[in-house]
Amino acid sequence: MVAAFQELQVKLTPRRWSCVIDPALALSPQGLAVVKRLGEFVDTWIPREMWHILDNTHFYLRQPRTLTSIQTREFSSDGPTAFDEQQLVSALREWERLRFNTDLIRLKMFWIGDGLSESFLPQDADADIVFRYESLNDSLDARLPTRSTLDAAFCDTVALSAALPSSFILTLQPSATGTPEICRALETWEIPCKELDESDELVALERHYLRELLVSSGLAGICWAGLRLAVLHLVAPGAHLVPSRAEPDDSFAGELLDDNREVEVSESDFWRGAKAFWYALNR
Secondary structure (H helix, E strand, O other), X not given: OOOOOOOOOOOOOOOOOEXXXXXXXXXXXOHHHHHHHHOOOOEEEOOHHHHHHHHOHHHHOOOHHHHHHHOOOOEEOOEEOOOOHHHHHHHHHHHHHHHHHOOOOOOOEEEEEXXXXXXXXXXXXXXXXXXXXXXXXXXXXXXXXXXOHHHHHHHHHHHHHHHOOOEEXXXXXXXXXXXXXXXXXXXXXXXXXEEOOOOOHHHHHHHXXXXXXXXXXXXXXXXXXXXXXXXXXXXXXXXHHOOOOOOOOOOOOOOOOOHHHXXXXXOOOOOOOOEEEEEEOOO
């Protein structure tokens, strides 16, 4: 008797990376192209404040200087030159068209909105991610000395990255030797942000992989044209201490069923001991 065995083939598909797009990059002249093309290879996440900005494009199109701190500047050897309002206006209009005329699901673009019903999450997303994000965002907000559009944008970006497992933030490097604005903000919030040396083996390994993604997504030309990208990683031990919701629903994510537990969460500093690390992806 001969036993017949069917051939079994096992194919392992690596998990897609989660890339949080800093609004400073999103609102740059090439930001939308970066988001759209990278979406073929990674899950791109847009911070909530970016959508709030797009909800008020009628205001920002008339007053683009209110977004001066998160727009792209042209840098010379002497420092930043004048603010280019037209570039920001153009970027806002492109994002507005994308939002209303494009299938964002196809672009693999995700976000956490003002509640679960206004969020768009991957199918395999943790059910507690919205609550975890809100808790981290509220805790970080307590460290902010001010709450400008820039502060809100960076706060949302950092909290979102900490809420997502194995994610990184993609941002702009203002010059070949400059520090990204979001890194300066972290230092202001008493979260140390260290630039990693290019000789670090892990930096070299990850940078090589991400550079391959840039080439595969057709972004090499944009980088040669002057776009400088930087990668930011957050290490927040307190993010693992955020409690899970007992019964996740569609109500406001920061609202808990147990009043005593709510007080405990609100008084927690989930950013105690947090650190950040960044490196230039391309020069």
